[in-house]
Amino acid sequence: MSSARWYLRALGRNPLVRLSDRLESLAVLAVFVLALLAVPVAMQAGHLAYDARMQTAVEQAHSRHSVESVVLEGSRGLPADFDSPAYVRVQWREGTRLRTEQVASAATVETGAPLTIWLDQSGKVVSAPLTATDAELGAVAAAVSVWVTALVGSVLASVVVRRGLDRARARAWEHELHVLAHNDDGWANRHI
Template sequence: MAAFRGPKVWLWRWRRNPLRRRSDRLEAWVVLAAWTLTVLGGVAMGMVASRSVENNLAQQRVEWRPVVARLTEAAPGTAAPSGSTAERVWAEVRWTARDGSVHTGQARVAPASEMGTTVTVWTDTEGLMVTKPATESEARLRASLIGALVGATAAGVPFVGGRLVRGRLERRRMDQWDEEWERVGPQWERKTW
């Protein structure tokens, strides 16, 4: 059975009232703590995640370098007409890392490219192939989106926890009222006339 909810009165939990129970005071503190943790925790976690992602992407822009690679075999597909933007195909390429070690891997190239054709690939500090690093504007957008997602998720934890505690307090209050009614209810059945 749900409790009767009257008109909305702001800060009713904090007002002086002789009918206010101990559970009402406890619920007031639970609501305050849940909302404080929801807002502050969500904002803080979102900002930390956003800054972390942006720093990581900035480090990638500094460390990752373009390297010239050569096709080790002819690329599959048919040659596209000049000036067309045909889809690219995967082909085996070989490149030399900064430390002089030779690496091979798969890269996207134009269809029907000849063996020995040069393509540009991006490598990390160890010479392993990586994707092209995000530009500053892409990094800012990506960091903002991830920060918003992390912030919303972090804010959801105390919010849901507060709702669960409040639900448990409400059920406990209803059970107490039921017990009280079982004691008082039979007295109402007596007729006075």
């Protein structure tokens, strides 16, 4: 809390406050302002992502249908690599013919268990259509990522400004210490 007070005091009219302190305070204030201004932009990004995902969900709901199948060869235990799904062999009836195919399963499935699979209009096995919950989660992820990106960008810009100001202040101190150490009756401060 004391650093926040310092930044606010640096923006005041105190004649002892250096220009570099005022610039640093403005940079910190800009981070807070940009964080607030990024909220509506992030919300708009979330709304756009939600609309796009809901449109995809509606299209997928019209072009995909579920089929109940029976697992012929179940998965054996948990997969060693959690990034790759376990594949099981399933069988289902499509009209008058019996189809057998290998499909991805998110969970461990025993042989003989029923499993719902999704087919597109051509009969190809596809993933389940997006739901409204999927669209909401995607929208939240888009909004949060836009806001965090704006916040991180403004914080990094503030850090760059502060480092530049710190270097300038260090050079000013070095100059003053040099003048103090090598007192030449004011000749070092003489403007040419």
